[in-house]
Amino acid sequence: MAIPSFGSNAVLAKCRAMYGKSLTARNYTELLACHTVPEVAAYLKTKTHYASCLSGVTPQVIHREQLEILLKRYLFGQYAALSRYEISLGQDFYSYFVVKSELEMVLAQLHKINAQEHIPVMGAEPDFVKKFSQLNESKISSANNLMQLAHALDGTPYGKIIHSFVEKTTFDLQRDGTLEIEAALMDYEYSVMEELSQKHLKGKQLQEVLEILKRQSDVQAIINMFRMKKMLQSPSMYVRRRVSMQHTQLSSQKINQLLDAENEEDFVRVLKTTSYGKELAKVAYDYIEEGMQKVQYHFHLKKFRFSTNPSAVMLCYLFLAENELTNVTHIIEGIRYGMSPEEIERLLVGIQ
Numbered sequence: 001m002a003i004p005s006f007g008s009n010a011v012l013a014k015c016r017a018m019y020g021k022s023l024t025a026r027n028y029t030e031l032l033a034c035h036t037v038p039e040v041a042a043y044l045k046t047k048t049h050y051a052s053c054l055s056g057v058t059p060q061v062i063h064r065e066q067l068e069i070l071l072k073r074y075l076f077g078q079y080a081a082l083s084r085y086e087i088s089l090g091q092d093f094y095s096y097f098v099v100k101s102e103l104e105m106v107l108a109q110l111h112k113i114n115a116q117e118h119i120p121v122m123g124a125e126p127d128f129v130k131k132f133s134q135l136n137e138s139k140i141s142s143a144n145n146l147m148q149l150a151h152a153l154d155g156t157p158y159g160k161i162i163h164s165f166v167e168k169t170t171f172d173l174q175r176d177g178t179l180e181i182e183a184a185l186m187d188y189e190y191s192v193m194e195e196l197s198q199k200h201l202k203g204k205q206l207q208e209v210l211e212i213l214k215r216q217s218d219v220q221a222i223i224n225m226f227r228m229k230k231m232l233q234s235p236s237m238y239v240r241r242r243v244s245m246q247h248t249q250l251s252s253q254k255i256n257q258l259l260d261a262e263n264e265e266d267f268v269r270v271l272k273t274t275s276y277g278k279e280l281a282k283v284a285y286d287y288i289e290e291g292m293q294k295v296q297y298h299f300h301l302k303k304f305r306f307s308t309n310p311s312a313v314m315l316c317y318l319f320l321a322e323n324e325l326t327n328v329t330h331i332i333e334g335i336r337y338g339m340s341p342e343e344i345e346r347l348l349v350g351i352q
Contacts (some may be wrong), residue, residue: 011082012310015317018078019304021049023324028351031331032341037064040332050074050328064336068329075325076101080129082314096193101129103189106158107182109140109149114178146173157188179224179242190217190247201311208303208312215299216319217247219292222258222276226288230264250274286346297323297350323349 023031027048034040042059044050053074057067079097134156143149150166153159161184165171171180190213197209221243228234228242236259245255254274261267268288271277276295283298285291296319304316327348334344345351 009308009310012308012313014082015304015310015313018081019317019320022320023048023327023351025351028327028331028345028348031328032345034331034335037067037332037336038062040328040335041067044071044328053077064332067332071325071328075321076104076129078321079318095132095196098129098132099189099192102133102135102156102158103185105135105137105140106149106153106162106185107178109143110146110178110181113143113145113149114173116174158185161185161188179228183224183242183244186217186220186244187246190214190244194247197311205309205311208307208309209315211249212300212303212312212315214247214249215296217244218249218276219296221245221248222271223289223292225258225261226264226267226271229261229267233263236260290347290349293323293349301350320350327351 030047031040031043034043038059038061041054041057041062045054045057045059050071053070057070076097079100083097135158136152139152140149143152146162147166150159150162153162162181164184165173165181173181193213194210197206197213201209224243225239228239232238236256239259248255250258254270257270258267258274261270271288272281276292279295279299280288280291283291283294285294300316300319300323304313304320307313307316327350330347331344334347
């Protein structure tokens, strides 16, 4: 696997063309005016770029979970389109999408096992994933406990990670949850990406890509830390095992101060002294998770628009596409549970 140096700007142009099809402010306004999930499905099918993934769907009878799965598949179809484009250029950035797809599959099954109930796994990976992936989707989706999942992943890096938790006598999935495993899997993802970046990129291009990757890791860690401090008043050692902090822009001193925060108020006080906290002060938000997502959105959008580094632009496009899908999912869920348009709109990021 390798991240290409991108000798041409073809990929940059492709990403920007795909972003040009994104939902507009008017689209969001009209989606928020829908009253039912079938109305949302009908609108997406007839008025947006999601039409292709809903072409065979009857909006009047589609279930919320089915719609969300189809939209998730569409996003992976976007990955596939970029990957095919890369392959046609003789490049192999597609390997990054394979890793992302594999992690999605593993995490979805992990959550299904932890919840001990039926949670639909996306399935139907793009052809490029099936061609290059190490994973057996059928075996993974059949796993009913952590040990079975570990065996389904034997011979893969993910299998080693899951086996390490199976072998811990002190770890119990039902008691300890998924965050500790998720952190280990995220460490693997970022390690792969950083290693490939350092091997195939140089100078400013390398630093720009590493900045994006480290920010993504940091923001997820900050959100997870805040939740544990707020909801569980978790001590430092508990939190350390459940956040990925190996790939970070923060100093070890700041990391320790965040981890050692006694409560959510103390955590926020420390966060304000970091570069992320200073960015957070510039956006309006009701809760930290929303604020950090807004910070990330503004960062990625600015870099997407002005960077001339195709590697960085591609990573930023992926963030923006995933953010849009999150917005659509919030609309679907909000309508399903009877929230007002105003309440739902407050959950959306980057819709102006």
